[in-house]
Amino acid sequence: MEMNYRNKIMLAPMVRVGTLPFRLLAAEYGADITYGEEIIDHKLLKCERHINDVLGTVDLIEKGTNSVVFRTCPEEKSRVVFQMGTSDAVRALNAAQMVCKDVAAVDINMGCPKSFSISGGMGAALLTKPELIHDILTTLKRNLDTHVTCKIRLLKSSQDTVELARRIEKTGVSALAVHGRKVADRPRDPAKWDEIADVVAALSIPVIANGDVFDYADFERIKVATGASSVMVARGALWNASIFSPKGKLPWEDVKREYVRKSILWDNDIKSTKHTLKEMIMHYSCLELSEGKGVIKSESYADLAKVADRPRDPAKWDEIADVVAALSIPVIANGDVFDYADFERIKVATGASSVMVARGALWNASIFSPKGKLPWEDVKREYVRKSILWDNDIKSTKHTLKEMIMHYSCLELSEGKGVIKSESYADLARLYGEDKYYEHVNKHRLFCGSR
């Protein structure tokens, strides 16, 4: 089967996240290739293949149980990659043979640093065993009629990574995915795009660059920086699967709701759906608030559907349009503008002369920039500096900060608590690392504030 690894944007493998509904969601928004979550060969070998006539899916079900280990459907067959954890060539082949006819490619995980992987000789443990890598990949290549690939992390030196990548290329794999972090690196450490570039320069097969893609524009940025053929994204997609859309991200509330709908439709394992929702909520809000609590308490899709369907009334742009049509003075349209592109969308939809935004600006005042939003952390800090400079009423500054924090995080965490406790700009400046700025302004103040 033909699958082209060049110029593609891909959903990276993510344990408990990359199940069928999430893969279909990502593809709907624009992902060309979607990886499933890593499944260990031992686990697959305990399964039987079932055709599920009710859902129209192929299910790998653990024998003697109802547990669906892998579910796929013909619609995704040309783009789904089955990722496997293994430490043995023959076992990997036996397992891969159970799914290879239903997927576009089989990928071996050589990057997982978790102890269960390493102790089983899988994941990143393979990086120190080039002979075993060769054995696994050549065995799969020789015996499978499908694409075989693998995903690695960086080794200690760029030279070591390049040497390993060259050995991998010789096995005949169709592509190599490189996560630009070393085994000891944490997710918050920046991905080393320059070391991915070294691998790209040394190989002639397609290299898939991975690490720190958080916006659609980053797909191009990482390609330019590394020279890679294609790009793969994990956390950026988990937090908002519409990252794949060239039109820009949709509000995460809408994406989350669509994910719940797809999970219901494809009868996804409820534990995996809850896990994915919790990851999303923890990024934007926190589990201690009512939505998070609702997800945790949910025992069935009936419960989850109720949580996801909490009403959020959309602004009625069509009724603004009626006002615009009836007047000859300028009408300023207002409601549900959350991105720069929405200024144009609401103008087109309503015919209004101008647009006004409240929540979108409160959450990130750089919404007005045609270049795209700045990170809200930077905007918040700039707001604190301006509040100090103009000696704003501290109650109003604290209120605004709390609103921002409640949108992206929650007041129960340390930043929120810090804002609540602050009694002066000295306290706020300390909280945001702006002590020097505060001192400087106070020393040189031209205005007589009322402190």
Ligand SMILES: Cc1cc2nc3c(=O)[nH]c(=O)nc-3n(C[C@H](O)[C@H](O)[C@H](O)COP(=O)(O)O)c2cc1C
């Ligand atoms: C929730 C989660 C689960 C992951 N599971 C896997 C996995 O099953 N297999 C794998 O190769 N990598 C896995 N990873 C690593 C990602 O595929 C990716 O390499 C890493 O997160 C860096 O990409 P990012 O900066 O876009 O997040 C996982 C990452 C996350 C956040």
